[in-house]
Amino acid sequence: MTLSKLGQYLRGTTFSFLAASILIGCSLYPDENTDPAKNNKVTFRQDALDCAQSYPESGSGTHVKQRIGCMNLKGWH
Structure with missing residues (x-):
């Protein structure tokens, strides 16, 4: 494997890892409240x-992590 191809492989692998991390991280943010009266966009915002x-x-x-913990304390999961 040449140095050029190795560099392309590392860039591609790094980009794929970062993209996957962002998608997983976004899916972990709480978006539903346990209290039905508070489960709306205005309260969430x-x-x-x-x-x-x-x-x-x-x-x-x-x-x-701190913001997710804060949202969990407010009833968002």
Whole structure:
């Protein structure tokens, strides 16, 4: 395998891994509330903004886990 083909293979593999990670990560974000009265877009948006303000974006990505935990505490699963 030449160096050029190895580089293309690594770029393709890395891109595929990142794309899969993003898709899996997005599917883990809670989108349904256990309380039927709160299970609507307006309440979801309000709770998501509240969690986003409580846990601002960090370079390491830990804010995503913190926001998901915040949404879980608000009844979103």
